[in-house]
Amino acid sequence: MRALLQRVSRASVSVAGKTIGQTGPGLMVLVCAMLDDDEKKADQLAAKVSKLRIFKDDARKMNRSVKDIDGSALVISQFTLAADTSRGNRPGFSQAAAPDFGKHLYEVFAQRLEAYGVPVETGEFGADMAVELVNDGPVTIWVEN
Structure with missing residues (x-):
């Protein structure tokens, strides 16, 4: 699985003008399931995200x-x-998991992250979403397993 983490002061996601999820301070996590991913990888990614030390101490x-x-x-x-942007000017997405399985792994990731002690709100899988955030730092981290 792949994730892009952004340390945020606040973030929210809306669908059709209605806010459906928000956080702050904390993380905004953009997550993608790949073809060869499984629930074990979703759990490993959630564990990593919950423990990643990217916030300032005293x-x-x-x-x-x-x-x-x-x-x-x-x-x-x-x-x-x-x-995949290695060829031409139009990205290819053939390495992404099929939508049904991608949704399942996305949900597993969110559930496991919460089980690791991080309160979680989510967007809506497959929806046209508007995301707003205030990146703290800015700190943006790419995580892949």
Whole structure:
């Protein structure tokens, strides 16, 4: 699975003008299931995200996790993280998991992240979403397993 983490002061996601999920301070997590992914990979990614030390401690060093700061996460499906831009000018997405299985793994990831102690809100899989965020730092981290 692939994820793009953004440390945020706040973030929200809306569908058809209605806010359906929000967080802050914490993480906005864009997540994509790939062809060879399974529930084990979703769990491993959730464990990694819950423990990743990208928040400042009292000495202003990135030494605290989202759990350590009592933060939360906004998890949004983002199949375009599977983009292959190696040929031509139009990205290919053939390495992304099929939609039904991608949705399942997205949901498993969100559930496991919450089970690891991070409050989670989500977007709507497959919907046309409007995402707003204030990136804190900015800090943006690519995670893949």
